[in-house]
Amino acid sequence: MRLTSQRMTIIDVVFSTEEHFTADQLLEWSKAKDSSISRATVYRTLPLLTESGLVHEMDFGKDYKYYDPNYAEHPNHHHIICEDCDRIVEFESKKIEKIEDEITQKLGFELRSQNLRITANCESFKKHGSCKQKSSLK
Amino acid sequence: MRLTSQRMTIIDVVFSTEEHFTADQLLEWSKAKDSSISRATVYRTLPLLTESGLVHEMDFGKDYKYYDPNYAEHPNHHHIICEDCDRIVEFESKKIEKIEDEITQKLGFELRSQNLRITANCESFKKHGSCKQKSSLK
DNA sequence: ATTAATGCAAACATTTTGCAGTCTC
DNA sequence: GAGACTGCAAAATGTTTGCATTAAT
Numbered sequence: 001m002r003l004t005s006q007r008m009t010i011i012d013v014v015f016s017t018e019e020h021f022t023a024d025q026l027l028e029w030s031k032a033k034d035s036s037i038s039r040a041t042v043y044r045t046l047p048l049l050t051e052s053g054l055v056h057e058m059d060f061g062k063d064y065k066y067y068d069p070n071y072a073e074h075p076n077h078h079h080i081i082c083e084d085c086d087r088i089v090e091f092e093s094k095k096i097e098k099i100e101d102e103i104t105q106k107l108g109f110e111l112r113s114q115n116l117r118i119t120a121n122c123e124s125f126k127k128h129g130s131c132k133q134k135s136s137l138k
Numbered sequence: 139m140r141l142t143s144q145r146m147t148i149i150d151v152v153f154s155t156e157e158h159f160t161a162d163q164l165l166e167w168s169k170a171k172d173s174s175i176s177r178a179t180v181y182r183t184l185p186l187l188t189e190s191g192l193v194h195e196m197d198f199g200k201d202y203k204y205y206d207p208n209y210a211e212h213p214n215h216h217h218i219i220c221e222d223c224d225r226i227v228e229f230e231s232k233k234i235e236k237i238e239d240e241i242t243q244k245l246g247f248e249l250r251s252q253n254l255r256i257t258a259n260c261e262s263f264k265k266h267g268s269c270k271q272k273s274s275l276k
Numbered sequence: 277a278t279t280a281a282t283g284c285a286a287a288c289a290t291t292t293t294g295c296a297g298t299c300t301c
Numbered sequence: 302g303a304g305a306c307t308g309c310a311a312a313a314t315g316t317t318t319g320c321a322t323t324a325a326t
Contacts, residue, residue, distance in 0.1 A: 001305085002299085002300050002301070002304095002305055002306065003300080003301095004299075004300070004305090004306060004307075005299090006306080006307070007306090023290080023291080024290085036307090036308080037307095037308095038307070038308045038309075039291090039308090039309095040291095040292085040293085040307075040308065040309075040310095041306080041307060041308075043290090043291060043292070044292090044306085044307090057199070059197035059199075061195070061197075063289075063290080063316090064289085064290070065290090065291095080242060080245060080247055082247070083250055089245055089247075091241055091245065093237060093241060095233075095237050096234060096237055096238075099231060099233050099234055099237075100234075100254075100256055103229055103231060104218060104256055104258055107218060107227055107229065108260065108261040109218055109220070109227075109256070109258035109259060109260055109261070110258055110259045110264060111256055111257075111258050112221055112257045112258050112259060113256075113257045114254070114255070114256045114257070115253075115254070115255045115256075115257070116238075116252070116253070116254045116255075117252070117253045117254075118238060118242055118247070118249055118251075118252045118253075119249075119250045119251045119252070119253070120242055120247035120248055120249050120250050121247060121248045121250060122246065122247055123246040123247070126248060139280085140279095140280055140281065140324085140325050140326070141325080141326095142280090142281060142282075142324080142325070143324095143325095144281080144282070145281090160315095161315080161316080162315085174282090174283080175282095175283095176282070176283045176284075177283090177284095177316090178282075178283065178284075178285095178316095178317080178318085179281080179282060179283075181315095181316060181317070182281080182282090182317090201291085201314075201315075202314085202315065202316095203315090203316095
C-alpha cells in the first residue's frame, strides 16, 4: 500500500469537506489541486475509502452514487433529502438505533450497518411552493 | 395510454411475484411468457409502474436497481439484506414510523417517503460462516 | 386512419480494466 | 530494483433513445 501523491491529494480533498459528493465532483476538486490526477485513479481510490469505512457510498435516488465523508465522526447518522431542491440534512437518533438492533436480532440477523433515507419537502418548499436555490451538486 | 399485449404481460409478471427483481429479471420472466418482448419495452414500462406507485425502485448497494412490488400492500415497510447471500427480509415498525415523523417535522420538513435498509448477516451465515445458497438474482 | 407503442440497434453515462510507463518503498 | 500505482484509452455495464414498423383505438 503506497502513499502516492495522488492518493494524498484525494484523501486531503475528502477530509476537507463535509458535503456529500460524487465521483465526478471528487475528480474535479482533486484536479484543482493536482491537474494530473486521472478519473481512473479517483475510481480506484474510492473503494479504498469506502472499504476502510472512512467514506460511505450513498444512494439518494439519483443515477450516480454519492459519497458521504461524515461517517467517521457520526457512524450511525441518517439523512433527510428534499425531493425538490435535493438539500440534505443529517440527523442521529438513539431511539431508532435501538429499535433497529432489536428487530434485526429478533429476525435472526446480526446488524452490520444501516441506512435510513427520508424523502421530504423542506421549509422553503412549504413556504414558497418551490425551493430558492436548487443544489447544483452532480 | 394503450393497453398493449406486452404491457399486459409485464404487469402480469410483476403482480405474480412478491420477490424483489431487477430489470433484467423482469425481462427474462416476461420473455418466458412472450418471447417477443424486448428489453426496451421493459425499460419503458418500468417508469410507468414506479410513477404510479405500484412498484418502488430500490437500492440495495448493488450496481443495478431493484424493484419492489410489495409497496401497494405495505407502504411503509423496511428491508434487511444479508451482506453475504443477499437474502432480503421485509419488516414493518410503527415505532420507527412515529420517530421518523417526529424528527422530520422537528427539522422543518414534511415527510414524503422513507427508505430504511439494514445490512446484516443472516442466521445461516452466523452458523456456517457463509450462506448455503447464494441468491442468483441479478 | 391515426398515432402510441414496439423491436432493433446505436448511443449514453458511469464505472472498470489492460497495458506500458512511472514512482514509492 | 521490484512491483504497486498511474494515466490513457478501450471496454464493460446498465439504461436510454432514434427510427422505421406494427398494432390499439
